Amino acid sequence: xxxxxxxxxxxxxxxALVLELDIDRCTNTYGSAPCTAAAGAGNECYNxxxxxxxxxxxxxxxxxxxxCSRGVVVPGETVRPYVSGxxxxxxxxxxPSKGLAMRSQTQIKLLDExxxxxxxxxxxxxxxxxxxxxxxxxxxARNTNLVGRVARVRQGYVVxxxxxxxxxxxxxxIESVRGPDENGAVTLVLSDVLKIADRNVxxxxxxxxxxxxxxxxxxxxxxxxxxxxxxxxxxxxSAVDSAYNTQEVYIASGSGVGQRRVISGYVxxxxxxxxxVAWAVQPDNTSVYQVSPLSLNVGTDKGAQYADPATxxxxxxxxxxxxxxxxxxxxxxVLSWTDGTYRAQFGTTAADHDAGDNVQLCRAWLAKRxxxxxxxxxxxxGIDAGYLDLTNWEAEDTSWFNGGEITACISEPEKAxxxxxxxxxxxxxxxxxxxxEQLIKMLANQPAIGTTSLGLDADQFMANSVKVxxxxxxxxxxxxxxxxxxxxxxxxxxxKNYLAAAINIDLDAQSSSEYADTRPYxxxxxxxxxxxxxxxxxxxxxRVARLRNAPVKIPFKVDPRDEVRLGELRDVRTRNLADxxxxxxxxxxxxxxxxDAGTHFEATALSAGYARIRYGVIxxxxxxxxxSATDAQRAYAFICNTGTNLMGNxxxxxxxx
Amino acid sequence: xxxxxxxxxxxxxxxxVAASSTDSGAGYAAANVADWRAYTFWKPASVPATLxxxxxxxxxxxxxxxxxxNLFTQGCTVEVRGSTDNFVASDxxxxxxxxxxxxxxxxxxxxxxxxxxxxxxxxxxxxxxAIASVGRRMELPTWLPQxxxxxxxxxxxxxxxxxxGHPLGRVIxxxxxxxxxxxxxxxxxxxxxxxxxxxxxxxxxxxxxxAWEVDLYPTDLKLVIAGDKLDxxxxxxxxxxxxxxxxxxxx
Numbered sequence: 001x002x003x004x005x006x007x008x009x010x011x012x013x014x015x016a017l018v019l020e021l022d023i024d025r026c027t028n029t030y031g032s033a034p035c036t037a038a039a040g041a042g043n044e045c046y047n048x049x050x051x052x053x054x055x056x057x058x059x060x061x062x063x064x065x066x067x068c069s070r071g072v073v074v075p076g077e078t079v080r081p082y083v084s085g086x087x088x089x090x091x092x093x094x095x096p097s098k099g100l101a102m103r104s105q106t107q108i109k110l111l112d113e114x115x116x117x118x119x120x121x122x123x124x125x126x127x128x129x130x131x132x133x134x135x136x137x138x139x140x141a142r143n144t145n146l147v148g149r150v151a152r153v154r155q156g157y158v159v160x161x162x163x164x165x166x167x168x169x170x171x172x173x174i175e176s177v178r179g180p181d182e183n184g185a186v187t188l189v190l191s192d193v194l195k196i197a198d199r200n201v202x203x204x205x206x207x208x209x210x211x212x213x214x215x216x217x218x219x220x221x222x223x224x225x226x227x228x229x230x231x232x233x234x235x236x237x238s239a240v241d242s243a244y245n246t247q248e249v250y251i252a253s254g255s256g257v258g259q260r261r262v263i264s265g266y267v268x269x270x271x272x273x274x275x276x277v278a279w280a281v282q283p284d285n286t287s288v289y290q291v292s293p294l295s296l297n298v299g300t301d302k303g304a305q306y307a308d309p310a311t312x313x314x315x316x317x318x319x320x321x322x323x324x325x326x327x328x329x330x331x332x333x334v335l336s337w338t339d340g341t342y343r344a345q346f347g348t349t350a351a352d353h354d355a356g357d358n359v360q361l362c363r364a365w366l367a368k369r370x371x372x373x374x375x376x377x378x379x380x381x382g383i384d385a386g387y388l389d390l391t392n393w394e395a396e397d398t399s400w401f402n403g404g405e406i407t408a409c410i411s412e413p414e415k416a417x418x419x420x421x422x423x424x425x426x427x428x429x430x431x432x433x434x435x436x437e438q439l440i441k442m443l444a445n446q447p448a449i450g451t452t453s454l455g456l457d458a459d460q461f462m463a464n465s466v467k468v469x470x471x472x473x474x475x476x477x478x479x480x481x482x483x484x485x486x487x488x489x490x491x492x493x494x495x496k497n498y499l500a501a502a503i504n505i506d507l508d509a510q511s512s513s514e515y516a517d518t519r520p521y522x523x524x525x526x527x528x529x530x531x532x533x534x535x536x537x538x539x540x541x542x543r544v545a546r547l548r549n550a551p552v553k554i555p556f557k558v559d560p561r562d563e564v565r566l567g568e569l570r571d572v573r574t575r576n577l578a579d580x581x582x583x584x585x586x587x588x589x590x591x592x593x594x595x596d597a598g599t600h601f602e603a604t605a606l607s608a609g610y611a612r613i614r615y616g617v618i619x620x621x622x623x624x625x626x627x628s629a630t631d632a633q634r635a636y637a638f639i640c641n642t643g644t645n646l647m648g649n650x651x652x653x654x655x656x657x
Numbered sequence: 658x659x660x661x662x663x664x665x666x667x668x669x670x671x672x673x674v675a676a677s678s679t680d681s682g683a684g685y686a687a688a689n690v691a692d693w694r695a696y697t698f699w700k701p702a703s704v705p706a707t708l709x710x711x712x713x714x715x716x717x718x719x720x721x722x723x724x725x726x727n728l729f730t731q732g733c734t735v736e737v738r739g740s741t742d743n744f745v746a747s748d749x750x751x752x753x754x755x756x757x758x759x760x761x762x763x764x765x766x767x768x769x770x771x772x773x774x775x776x777x778x779x780x781x782x783x784x785x786x787a788i789a790s791v792g793r794r795m796e797l798p799t800w801l802p803q804x805x806x807x808x809x810x811x812x813x814x815x816x817x818x819x820x821x822g823h824p825l826g827r828v829i830x831x832x833x834x835x836x837x838x839x840x841x842x843x844x845x846x847x848x849x850x851x852x853x854x855x856x857x858x859x860x861x862x863x864x865x866x867x868a869w870e871v872d873l874y875p876t877d878l879k880l881v882i883a884g885d886k887l888d889x890x891x892x893x894x895x896x897x898x899x900x901x902x903x904x905x906x907x908x
Contacts, residue, residue: 008826010826011824011826011827012826012827012829013826013827013828013829014829014830014831015814015828015829015830063683068696069830069831070830070831070906071830071831071832071833071906072831073695073696073725073787073908074696075725075727075785076698076700076727076785077684077696077698078683078684078689078696078697078698079696080696081696115692115694116688116692118686118688118689119684119686119689119697458819458820458821459819459820459821459823460819461819461820462817462818462819462820462825463818463819463820463822464820465820466820559817559819559825559826559828560826560828561825561826562825575820598828598830599814599815599817599828599830600815600817600828
């Protein structure tokens with residue numbers, strides 16, 4: 001057993017809460033290089049940015065301030081017993097229908113006191129007057145940038161000798177600091193890391209605007225003639241010299257069809273355009289051509305707002321009106337593309353745009369795995385990749401999201417958490433921040449396959465804490481998924497804008513002998529495209545399988561010795577949920593809500609299986625026939641008898657979902 | 658048998674405490690020993706180590722105490738020393754002890770006056786110390802009557818049972834000791850000349866050590882805070898009762 005488990009197993013446990021705040025602190029010494037401040041002894045800074053006298057050389061480090069609950073003394077460590085009462089916790093709640101879990105919030109009230117300053121002021125010895133005020137008044141005055149910094153809530157047990165291994169550490173971000181109140185106390189509001197995604201948008205808003213009209217086709221017609229490196233445009237073409245320089249001429253039909261060349265010179269009087277690379281097949285007076293621009297200008301000093309494809313490591317797009325263009329180079333305020341095929345991306349149509357039209361940066365993914373897209377959304381929203389459980393994300397992707405890669409474009413700024421949640425819902429996946437593991441977890445919202453879960457029953461449930469709630473409102477009898485959005489700038493909430501749909505209907509559930517109703521579920525996905533046809537079909541089948549019977553929600557409490565983990569699967573057995581013979585029924589549930597109340601854990605379990613369906617990954621090579629297989633082996637799927645859909649011994653057959 | 662004592666007078670609070678060395682870890686300043694806070698510590702870099710204070714002129718002391726330490730774990734011996742010349746020629750050992758536990762430590766000695774006071778620590782390893790005090794003890798003039806209870810405590814916590822009624826465990830947040838101290842029929846002269854000055858200077862606002870029986874239970878030292886109310890009801894003649902609340906957290 002771990003030290004924590006040993007402490008939890010004791011009959012009497014003394015609990016403790018320790019809050020650690022990582023506060024910015026300059027690592028320099030006042031007046032010593034590189035610090036050039038020179039106000040002299042007694043006038044030093046406090047090694048914080050707010051009090052810094054040489055901000056150019058401020059060297060950011062951190063110092064950890066520790067606070068604990070009343071009655072706790074951490075031997076040999078300065079841990080101020082300022083924590084008042086218990087932390088007020090609104091725990092994370094995994095809501096499968098929303099994909100992204102409700103973000104947690106923890107509020108901790110910290111008391112104040114007048115205290116000496118020598119532990120806080122690195123230069124207290126040289127200041128003439130003793131420090132005025134109280135701990136928090138001084139700390140807040142000297143540290144004006146606490147929001148966004150890291151806070152750790154450590155909850156554990158007091159043992160002798162003191163052992164930090166009995167503590168579990170949860171990591172949060174400081175969302176706000178309230179107070180000081182009338183007694184000087186402050187309340188720290190801590191949120192989980194995912195809250196960062198609530199604050200940021202993707203793609204970034206850009207306010208560049210066309211400095212000149214941008215046409216789909218600048219000039220078109222039938223060529224008068226052609227040469228080795230020239231084409232004589234129609235007489236209706238511009239009479240101005242150089243009018244089409246740097247634009248593309250494309251032979252749409254006739255001699256030389258399909259060729260694209262960049263115009264390097266144009267003589268208005270003769271309509272002769274010289275191309276930068278000689279024609280492979282010379283155009284002539286049968287050639288129908290189109291001239292179109294290969295760049296746009298977003299306005300003076302606006303170019304910095306746009307990603308440079310040479311350095312961003314990904315294809316870059318902008319939206320002008322209802323057209324999405326891909327640009328392949330950026331030079332100052334000019335975005336340019338290789339040829340005319342880079343116009344009208346993601347199902348949009350090349351169009352004429354006016355000077356002054358907004359040029360909005362887009363975020364697009366081309367043939368990326370779903371987990372990569374999820375990763376990009378969060379990291380580009382400002383969440384450090386270290387918080388993402390990417391190894392397991394990729395494994396989950398491999399197991400459940402095998403129906404194609406994602407090609408999609410977000411063409412206007414949207415809240416990052418909204419995009420993340422939307423894609424999770426499309427994938428039938430859930431994600432939440434686990435403050436203990438300090439990782440954002442992501443799972444397909446599907447039952448476990450080939451594994452067994454720990455039990456949870458009356459031995460562990462605290463008295464009078466278990467109830468069962470049937471979530472009938474979430475029951476469905478059919479699911480439809482619209483996908484393959486016609487154009488990335490179309491309204492994605494309208495079904496008519498989608499080119500494909502997958503539908504699964506459980507006729508048994510709708511029959512008069514069963515529910516005798518129709519509960520449709522409809523989803524429209526702008527993330528899934530034509531390549532995701534198989535996944536779309538799987539998604540609707542799995543959704544119906546999971547929700548054809550109402551899910552069951554079971555709130556309960558357990559003693560600390562029976563601690564559960566958020567997101568884990570447990571086989572729950574309670575007298576409140578009986579089988580037909582009255583015996584307690586075992587159902588596999590996922591722990592979707594968990595709060596450490598100190599004296600106990602408050603949790604909610606949610607049923608996580610497929611209704612009525614026997615499922616499993618196809619049995620590995622070398623397994624015996626079903627009749628000879630062990631129960632553990634039968635967790636995998638075997639082929640059933642033709643016609644009966646039953647196994648050889650009469651057991652139910654397996655479904656492919 | 659001894660009457661109750663209050664320990665608040667502290668030479669180490671008279672002036673800045675000079676430590677022979679201080680551990681380089683964060684927050685181990687020598688000043689921490691004199692702040693009456695159980696959660697701030699001084700730790701020397703090595704032993705032998707000393708804490709020395711220059712009181713400016715000779716000041717008396719008759720006790721030393723150390724609260725919140727690991728002297729026993731570190732195999733340390735403590736010495737209380739006084740000097741007239743900052744321990745050049747004058748260096749008088751007034752008391753010494755080698756702790757047998759990490760419980761609070763009290764050394765009583767005959768009153769002596771020195772300008773320089775020193776605590777010296779020798780032993781195997783560098784200890785940490787939360788509170789150190791060298792000063793004049795205040796002995797309360799009466800015994801404590803019923804219902805004074807030196808041990809009783811209030812547990813703040815919760816007992817858990819499972820659905821079948823079996824106990825799952827008891828979770829304790831903290832244990833507190835709260836008592837009303839009542840000194841019966843004490844003289845007004847003691848109250849006005851001794852107790853009230855101490856109350857106004859320290860006891861009403863700052864933690865202090867309360868010892869209910871230093872002879873029989875010298876380690877039963879409680880770091881207490883006084884309640885907001887002080888009552889001194891008068892008796893005809895020149896006596897009164899003195900009553901006030903004390904509260905401590907029990908380890």
